[in-house]
Amino acid sequence: MTSFVKPNINLKNAKRNALGLTRHDYEGAMSTLCAGCGHDSVTACMAKAFFELSIEPHNAVKISGIGCSSKTTAYFLREAHGINTVHGRMPSVATGAAAANAGLTYIGVSGDGDSLSIGMGQFAHAIRRNVNMLYVLENNGVYGLTKGQFSASADVGSKSKKGEVNLSPPIDPVTLALSLGATFVARAFSGDREQLVPLIKAGLKHNGFGLIDIISPCVSFNDHVGSTKSYAHTYKYYHPAVHADYVPMNEEIKTSYQAGEAMPVELHDGGSIILRKIDEDYNPRDRGAAYAQITERASKGEIVTGLLYIDETQDDMAAMNRLTSRPLNTLPYDELCPGEAALADLQTLYR
Amino acid sequence: MSNAPNINDFVIKVGNVNGTGSSSANGLLMKSIFRMGVPVVGKNVFPSNIQGLPTWYEIRVTGEGYGARSGVVDMMVAMNSNTYARDIAELRPGGVLIYDSTWPRQHVLSRKDVTVLGAPFAQMCNATFSAARSRVLMKNMAYIGAVAALLDIDPDIIRGLVREMFAKKPKLVDLNMQAIALGYDYAKEHFDCPLAFRVEKMDKTAGKIMIDGNTAAGLGCVYAGATVGAWYPITPSTSLMDAFKSWCEKFRIDPKTGEHNYCIIQAEDELSAIGMVLGASWNGARSFTPTSGPGISLMSEFIGYAYYAEIPLVLFDVQRVGPSTGMPTRTQQGDVQLCAYASHGDTRHILLFPAHPGECFTMAADAFDLAERYQTPVFVLSDIDIGMNDWMVDELHWDDARQPDRGKVLNAQEIEKLDKFYRYRDPDGDGIAWRTLPGTHPKGAYFTRGSGHNADGGYTENETEYQEILDRLHRKWQGAAVHVPAPIVRPASGGKARWGIIAYGSSDCAVLEACDALAKEGLHLDYMRIRGFPFNDDVARFTEAHEQVFVVEQNRDAQMRGLMLLETEIPRAKLVSLLHYSGEPLTSHFVQNFVEAHVRKAAKTEASA
Numbered sequence: 009m010t011s012f013v014k015p016n017i018n019l020k021n022a023k024r025n026a027l028g029l030t031r032h033d034y035e036g037a038m039s040t041l042c043a044g045c046g047h048d049s050v051t052a053c054m055a056k057a058f059f060e061l062s063i064e065p066h067n068a069v070k071i072s073g074i075g076c077s078s079k080t081t082a083y084f085l086r087e088a089h090g091i092n093t094v095h096g097r098m099p100s101v102a103t104g105a106a107a108a109n110a111g112l113t114y115i116g117v118s119g120d121g122d123s124l125s126i127g128m129g130q131f132a133h134a135i136r137r138n139v140n141m142l143y144v145l146e147n148n149g150v151y152g153l154t155k156g157q158f159s160a161s162a163d164v165g166s167k168s169k170k171g172e173v174n175l176s177p178p179i180d181p182v183t184l185a186l187s188l189g190a191t192f193v194a195r196a197f198s199g200d201r202e203q204l205v206p207l208i209k210a211g212l213k214h215n216g217f218g219l220i221d222i223i224s225p226c227v228s229f230n231d232h233v234g235s236t237k238s239y240a241h242t243y244k245y246y247h248p249a250v251h252a253d254y255v256p257m258n259e260e261i262k263t264s265y266q267a268g269e270a271m272p273v274e275l276h277d278g279g280s281i282i283l284r285k286i287d288e289d290y291n292p293r294d295r296g297a298a299y300a301q302i303t304e305r306a307s308k309g310e311i312v313t314g315l316l317y318i319d320e321t322q323d324d325m326a327a328m329n330r331l332t333s334r335p336l337n338t339l340p341y342d343e344l345c346p347g348e349a350a351l352a353d354l355q356t357l358y359r
Numbered sequence: 360m361s362n363a364p365n366i367n368d369f370v371i372k373v374g375n376v377n378g379t380g381s382s383s384a385n386g387l388l389m390k391s392i393f394r395m396g397v398p399v400v401g402k403n404v405f406p407s408n409i410q411g412l413p414t415w416y417e418i419r420v421t422g423e424g425y426g427a428r429s430g431v432v433d434m435m436v437a438m439n440s441n442t443y444a445r446d447i448a449e450l451r452p453g454g455v456l457i458y459d460s461t462w463p464r465q466h467v468l469s470r471k472d473v474t475v476l477g478a479p480f481a482q483m484c485n486a487t488f489s490a491a492r493s494r495v496l497m498k499n500m501a502y503i504g505a506v507a508a509l510l511d512i513d514p515d516i517i518r519g520l521v522r523e524m525f526a527k528k529p530k531l532v533d534l535n536m537q538a539i540a541l542g543y544d545y546a547k548e549h550f551d552c553p554l555a556f557r558v559e560k561m562d563k564t565a566g567k568i569m570i571d572g573n574t575a576a577g578l579g580c581v582y583a584g585a586t587v588g589a590w591y592p593i594t595p596s597t598s599l600m601d602a603f604k605s606w607c608e609k610f611r612i613d614p615k616t617g618e619h620n621y622c623i624i625q626a627e628d629e630l631s632a633i634g635m636v637l638g639a640s641w642n643g644a645r646s647f648t649p650t651s652g653p654g655i656s657l658m659s660e661f662i663g664y665a666y667y668a669e670i671p672l673v674l675f676d677v678q679r680v681g682p683s684t685g686m687p688t689r690t691q692q693g694d695v696q697l698c699a700y701a702s703h704g705d706t707r708h709i710l711l712f713p714a715h716p717g718e719c720f721t722m723a724a725d726a727f728d729l730a731e732r733y734q735t736p737v738f739v740l741s742d743i744d745i746g747m748n749d750w751m752v753d754e755l756h757w758d759d760a761r762q763p764d765r766g767k768v769l770n771a772q773e774i775e776k777l778d779k780f781y782r783y784r785d786p787d788g789d790g791i792a793w794r795t796l797p798g799t800h801p802k803g804a805y806f807t808r809g810s811g812h813n814a815d816g817g818y819t820e821n822e823t824e825y826q827e828i829l830d831r832l833h834r835k836w837q838g839a840a841v842h843v844p845a846p847i848v849r850p851a852s853g854g855k856a857r858w859g860i861i862a863y864g865s866s867d868c869a870v871l872e873a874c875d876a877l878a879k880e881g882l883h884l885d886y887m888r889i890r891g892f893p894f895n896d897d898v899a900r901f902t903e904a905h906e907q908v909f910v911v912e913q914n915r916d917a918q919m920r921g922l923m924l925l926e927t928e929i930p931r932a933k934l935v936s937l938l939h940y941s942g943e944p945l946t947s948h949f950v951q952n953f954v955e956a957h958v959r960k961a962a963k964t965e966a967s968a
Contacts, residue, residue, distance in 0.1 A: 066801040082806055089797035091641060091807040094660050100626065100634025107587050107622040108644035112798050133627040332618040336586040337643035339620055341763055344584040346610045348757045355754055358568035
């Protein structure tokens with residue numbers, strides 16, 4: 009298991025973004041995950057989203073913990089710094105990094121083991137702080153690297169590959185995040201790129217903590233009959249409720265949405281997220297109603313997906329701390345050090 | 360034992376109940392002596408509790424300017440009837456005990472060889488003040504008044520200090536002065552004032568300040584240019600972040616916009632606090648966390664990560680008594696080995712040992728330079744004695760020409776010139792690789808990992824590539840030996856000494872005083888104070904030059920001695936452990952008595968051989 013360099017093939021006629029970069033410029037090392045792994049689809053979607061948003065790769069930062077999902081930060085954006093931290097601790101490193109330089113785009117990639125067991129405390133507190141980052145949770149209900157133990161997101165009654173039945177209730181990152189005051193909460197499925205790419209774009213542009221819980225089946229240990237995180241099960245029960253599209257500031261909002269269905273949410277950067285209801289009864293602007301809908305549907309086995317809640321009005325961590333608009337890591341030393349004269353002066357207090 | 364109490368040479372101890380505001384009253388007493396130009400030492404021995412348990416405050420008046428506890432008590436102010444028995448027993452023969460005679464306790468306070476003075480502090484305060492809380496608080500001010508009269512402390516100085524103390528609440532100035540007068544006048548009227556041992560004005564505090572180590576360390580972080588602090592509250596390190604915050608509020612808020620040029624994050628636990636520091640440092644901001652032993656235990660996983668992935672970290676460990684929760688408000692040097700090798704696998708770290716608040720300031724700044732130069736964790740090992748007590752130290756100074764050592768960080772122009780950037784190569788042969796910061800340049804990107812990696816920064820499970828990195832990390836760490844603060848040697852006054860003594864951190868002043876006392880008896884010791892780890896060659900050389908060396912430590916397991924045996928070729932028999940681990944700050948008498956006993960025993964063995 010070594011990292012392989014992917015050949016960098018830039019086709020002559022490849023589509024270029026506003027920076028003149030192609031899709032290939034947003035790729036990383038060759039994936040070492042199993043063939044058919046849901047995570048590889050998610051990786052491709054993340055690369056595509058960054059490409060379409062024309063974010064310079066080196067102005068993005070990829071952060072992860074430990075697990076299959078956490079390995080994927082090596083597989084996209086080769087020109088971005090990446091940091092594979094320790095198990096369950098990605099949120100704290102992302103928080104510190106965002107404090108040091110609020111000017112970069114932060115994407116954290118984690119899994120259900122990393123986020124909902126060992127790392128649940130840090131996951132919860134990063135939400136409370138509204139750290140300006142996108143948190144991608146690749147959720148497959150199973151520990152892959154240690155060969156098939158249930159994770160905390162496994163549903164009651166779901167069967168392991170060895171035939172064991174899970175009896176403990178699952179932790180749902182979406183309703184958990186809603187209850188903790190998250191400002192951007194989405195659920196998606198690795199098998200639906202049409203839905204996922206725009207969600208990642210919206211999450212990257214959201215000012216604050218964005219969570220996308222992505223059902224991403226584990227082909228080696230949790231894709232069998234009896235598993236509720238398999239491709240077949242997810243295809244059967246997933247239910248898109250709200251579609252989201254990101255529209256940059258200068259782009260005219262398309263009018264193809266039927267009146268009454270499209271809801272624009274204005275973002276801090278001047279762009280907008282256009283919410284399009286697929287399910288008429290669902291309201292992504294009401295935290296309590298969203299929570300009720302999701303849990304009620306879940307009790308019937310339905311997996312509600314899309315941008316399930318957004319609140320663009322809350323301060324992010326930088327604003328809560330009244331941070332200067334200049335990145336802290338660029339402040340010149342002479343502005344930071346008060347100097348000898350001030351030192352002499354302040355010591356009158358101690359005489 | 361030391362001489363009888365004398366003018367400007369005695370110890371006052373106050374026994375009280377915590378949560379009654381006695382600590383600020385005692386601080387006032389200490390500072391008024393300091394303002395009379397007389398050196399003074401204060402030790403607050405308090406419980407891990409908010410209100411109602413016994414607390415003591417020891418003030419040593421020391422015209423000679425020693426910094427430690429002496430180990431005796433000449434005047435006891437007994438304000439807690441629950442500890443009367445213990446308090447009177449601690450007084451030296453001929454000492455003076457003052458107590459609140461509102462409730463007479465003759466049977467407990469009967470000791471023929473001490474003078475017992477009763478003053479009805481509670482009664483007087485109850486007659487003067489109406490609010491319940493102020494009656495409690497003012498009782499403390501009343502005993503300060505009585506002590507001031509007995510010790511001949513200048514009332515004008517006290518008044519000046521009270522005015523400063525309550526500058527923002529002028530109403531309280533009169534109230535407090537009234538309470539002080541109650542005690543002062545009562546003592547003048549009923550006791551023989553002043554006592555034979557008392558305070559006389561000197562000129563020995565010019566150029567000195569009284570400050571605690573946590574305040575000084577927080578200030579050092581500001582001067583070092585730290586911008587991110589992450590922490591989880593834990594006694595006794597909390598006041599370090601409180602200090603950093605208040606210094607930042609003074610120096611780092613833009614007066615026009617109100618924007619902060621710093622970010623302080625109270626984490627959910629120590630695991631997260633160190634993760635935040637790591638993230639901020641990796642991203643190029645100077646960042647730190649203050650904690651204590653239990654926090655270091657929790658942070659160990661990330662400390663190993665930072666060592667292996669080569670990320671600067673600055674940690675302040677304000678040590679308290681362990682193991683486990685231990686005695687959170689008592690002092691010890693119990694984390695030396697924990698910090699030296701924190702985390703699993705082969706890890707070694709850089710340690711700094713400040714001996715007083717002045718060094719907390721300078722070493723805080725040094726710690727950031729070392730962490731960034733060596734891209735590794737650096738620990739500043741203070742303790743509760745240094746961190747939370749006010750010490751008299753030389754005024755702090757800052758060299759305005761000093762620039763931070765940010766270490767080997769490539770800027771955009773430098774990266775542009777490279778064909779390709781390799782994170783963990785050693786082009787300069789000093790074991791230190793070049794690093795890049797996110798957002799600098801597309802060619803500067805690399806992947807940081809705690810898993811096996813090679814010199815190019817790629818993942819590896821190849822044995823040669825793995826060992827190459829591990830060996831370089833060791834070379835890098837060894838290189839730090841000449842850049843950590845060097846040991847300080849004070850040679851014996853009487854020529855070549857047979858015995859040496861080594862100490863570090865807050866043991867310093869007790870050892871200095873003990874050496875002086877021993878020299879008067881004709882026993883001369885060379886003294887070396889260790890200030891950093893890895894050890895430079897001076898440590899082994901000093902040991903070689905003596906028949907035996909005492910190693911003074913405030914822990915049970917002789918942790919520094921253990922480090923010396925592990926890291927140098929010093930023979931075991933050369934190092935004699937002198938250990939004090941009760942949780943109270945070390946006294947000079949303890950050191951002196953131990954050395955005397957050991958030397959006597961050695962002489963006896965030689966004579967019989």
